[in-house]
Amino acid sequence: MFKILIVDDDHTLRLLLKRTLQNQGYDVILASNGEEGIAQAQLHRPALIICDWMMSEMDGLEVCRRIKADPELSTTFFILLTAKGKGIEKEAVEERVEGLDAGADEFVSKPVEMEEVKARVRAGLRLYELNQKLQTVNQDFQIQKQALEKANHKLQAELDEAAAYVRSLLPVPLKGTVSTEAVFLPSARLGGDCFDFYWLYDGILGIYLLDISGHGVGAALLSVAVLNFLRSQPISEVNFLHPNLRLKKSDD
Incomplete structure (x- = not known):
């Protein structure tokens, strides 16, 4: 079961998102502010985070930056909830670029449409799962590479010894x-x-x-x-x- 963390200072929206995603079979964790969200992320290691952009004390951009800077959380799929970025105006484009530069993977505009949220969560989890598989393959490759390098080093040492023996004759x-x-x-x-x-x-x-x-x-x-x-x-x-x-x- 995938874990999803919701970080939002809007109590009503938090509960609505929680109920919607729990009905989809996800394990949902809640946080009411940025600091709590980071702490919950470090504790539960969610596959996906939905975070409001505009929050008091710490906004969603800072939460995203700190999540992506953590090596243990950097592959977590991050969705920003925002009233920004709607339309095609220059300001909207600049704001989305700012979000992407902070590490956001996707955006959902407010007012939130739950069908859109469910679809973007499914897509995000597919990418997260693929990323995890690629990491596993890479880890296996590195282990095999190290084993081959060790075996090759041993073989080269044995060949050097054999060559030295032949020269000694x-x-x-x-x-x-x-x-x-x-x-x-x-x-x-x-x-x-x-x-x-x-x-x-x-x-x-x-x-x-x-x-x-x-x-x-x-x-x-x-x-x-x-x-x-x-x-x-x-x-x-x-x-x-x-x-x-x-x-x-x-x-x-």
Whole structure:
């Protein structure tokens, strides 16, 4: 059941609006002035407020401004009851612009026609309900976005660790009479390429490159597996004139 707050210093009109809207199935709350209206709004969180423009102490414009400035009430649909804004005169237009600038969503002119009030309330509640649904969708989206960002951050951290591990397997550059330099730049954070070198015999340096098809985690895992396999083999068992035989044997 939607809650509707009526703020009006006219006792008779308050009761008439209350009875009319209660007959439509709404939960109606009353306030006789602006301060009381704001307090009731903060207490009950109504979906819609009907407020008289001209009231003593605090007018409807100020009530509207304060309601719309409250983050908990800013989406409340606000209808101003006014004897102003009738006709198409310049003054009437300016007054309605003033009301819209204050945050009003709709106007009902006095003398009040109850059928018009009921229609504008129905329309206002439809917009309020749509706004609430959009807020819920946005909140769900933000929750999912945060979850995805957290998961992505974790994944990126794990990929960084994996990339660091692959780099740690690469051989340390040689320094001395024979020196080596290498640049390892996979197209992605992880790739299927790798290399190694070591002394075969005195004065003979063996160097090989691995190019595993593909990119990413799968190719990197296969590249590391092949690298570790080759490093585990005794040099004496390797025919360096036919390295393909060593790889063929690994397939077996």
